[in-house]
Amino acid sequence: MRIGKRFGAVLEALEKGQPVDLSAMPPAPEDLPQASKALTVPLVVPPAVEQVHPVMASDTPRTPVAHTEPQTVLDALQQRLNKYREAGTQARSSGDERKARMHERIAKQYQDAIRAHRAGRKVDFAELPVPPGFPPIPGVEPTTGTEEDAVAATLAAAQKLASSEDIAPAEEDGDEDEDEPPAQAPVSKKPLIPSSRSLPEPKASSSKESLSPSVREQLALLEARKLQYQRAALQAKRGRDLEQAKAHLRLAKCLEAQIIQVRAGRPLDLSKVPSPLTDEEGDFILIHHEDLRLSQKAEEVYAQLQKMLQEQHEKCLLFSKQFMHQGNVAETTRFEKLAQDRKKQLEILHLAQAQGLDPPSHHFELKTFQTVRIFSELNSTEMHLIIVRGMNLPAPPGVTPDDLDAFVRFEFHYPNSDQAQKSKTAVVKNTNSPEFDQLFKLNINRNHRGFRRVIQSKGIKFEIFHKGSFFRSDKLVGTAHLKLERLENECEIREILEVLDGRKPTGGKLEVRVRLREPLSGQDMQTVTENWLVLEPRGL
Known part of the structure; x- marks a missing residue:
């Protein structure tokens, strides 16, 4: 009994991962003198100690108690298949469906391995879970190791068998294996792991x-x-x-x-x-780079890289769409491939982040693109006028700049002066720097000579007013004029116009934009230089 208590203390220390000196432990019963062996037989020894005694003192590898030594690979595979089928049947009879399904999946693995071996195909025996206490497959090196190796093997098997079902914690795998042996022999798994370590x-x-x-x-x-x-x-x-x-x-x-x-x-x-x-x-999260010491820093780097890749992906799609509208197949294909590359890099980045890896090494390259500017969302029969803002607009006499209630009226003399297209912005009160940001759609005919004449000579006239009260009319505070000749070769004009009082500058400004789908003559070619993000491949 005293010897049993000593072994119990040793087992507890092994389970806690503490170092154990086995040199002071007594030998196995078969190594004792015959008289002492006769005395130990009638003693009631705890089951766990009784199972561990021969393994702890033996210098030979583990010898299974209830399993015959297989002579061939097929014999070993068939023994393990039968074992897992039996364990699955036992689990189902005890009402544990999840464990039964797990054993059936392992049995299916062994069935596939047997078929592959009979067909002469290569079988990776390391991926097959090993029932506790079973001898190694003939001709295959046994994987004996520490408790941690057993944990690694259990995890690898669980990962191989992972399916759409809920996966239990790692400790449950130990419990499942612990329930398997009663079908053949009363040897529990828990003593086997320390015993393999003790060898x-x-x-x-x-x-x-x-x-x-x-x-x-x-x-x-x-x-x-x-x-x-x-x-x-x-x-x-x-x-x-x-x-x-x-x-x-x-x-x-x-x-x-x-x-x-x-x-x-x-x-x-x-x-x-x-x-x-x-x-x-x-x-x-593993940290390998000197400049990424904290997981929060790594998350920030990931966010920045993903943002840059997303922006470049969208630019490539935009450029491809612009060339497609121009009928330029070569440039369209080129930018589509660039967009696909950006998308692939983005997916690689997402995958690396999901796996908890460090942000990949990267650098920037200057890339220059010749692009064609086009506003594909516009129709060819419309022109967009955007009145953006006024800056430091003059106030009429008797009104302070902070009391200015400004609005802008414009005239576009097309199709003719009598049928000019007119409109005005909403009133922005109590400021001399109002933000209008208002869009007006003007009807045009690109091929009409009258439209070309208006573009080349008249442009668009703007008038800035202070809104009057109930008894007072609106007061004109200044005018501005936008020339449109640049629309011949450009599809967008953006100007900050001087606000005049007659011909005298007032110091005020008016920002406006005009857009066409594409220039009236030729193409709006632009050179774009980008800092192109390049992810470096990870070393394997």
């Missing part, structure tokens, strides 16, 4: 003594880092973020390879060791 302990302790202090420090660093990533993978899986869990498991596997390399006496390149996680309980 190499005496060798590891003796080998560590022969290692130099610097190598021991490297091993401690790598093992602590590996444990950190495995815990991060468990945390990500609890949050149902399988992509993040996979990323952490890949890094944990990389660290395992580096641990093996150091134990073999090879030098370690610290620059290739994965960086530590910023917060074990946080979102596990």
